[in-house]
Amino acid sequence: MTLTPEQAREQANALLAAMYTDVTDWTEAILDQALLAIAGGGRPFSANDMWAITPEMGRGPAGLYFGALSRRTSPRVLVKVGDEPSVNPAAHGKPVNLYLLTAEGREFIENRQAARAEQRKQAA
Numbered sequence: 001m002t003l004t005p006e007q008a009r010e011q012a013n014a015l016l017a018a019m020y021t022d023v024t025d026w027t028e029a030i031l032d033q034a035l036l037a038i039a040g041g042g043r044p045f046s047a048n049d050m051w052a053i054t055p056e057m058g059r060g061p062a063g064l065y066f067g068a069l070s071r072r073t074s075p076r077v078l079v080k081v082g083d084e085p086s087v088n089p090a091a092h093g094k095p096v097n098l099y100l101l102t103a104e105g106r107e108f109i110e111n112r113q114a115a116r117a118e119q120r121k122q123a124a
Contacts, residue, residue, distance in 0.1 A: 077105030
């Protein structure tokens with residue numbers, strides 16, 4: 001069966017929506033913390049680094065997390081500075097992006113962490 005472009009877009013959107021349900025607030029909190037750790041010192045980092053320190057999460061949530069942050073424009077969280085081969089054996093060396101965390105991005109992540117802490121405090 002051949003899909004029209006609109007049908008393909010609808011299927012892709014439904015698939016992405018289902019995948020995003022796996023990225024919970026808890027997952028996002030862990031990945032925020034990991035990102036701040038690997039982005040310290042101003043060195044470039046990639047999803048390879050994230051996967052190395054959060055292997056139990058699998059590649060899906062981390063990939064969606066990176067995708068969402070890399071598409072943000074206000075504030076701009078990540079800046080692409082190159083690429084490197086994926087460490088995922090299934091990717092067969094396909095390149096993954098290397099990023100730098102912007103100052104605005106660091107502030108965005110830190111503010112998100114503070115908002116979570118305040119929510120927990122209010123809930124207690």
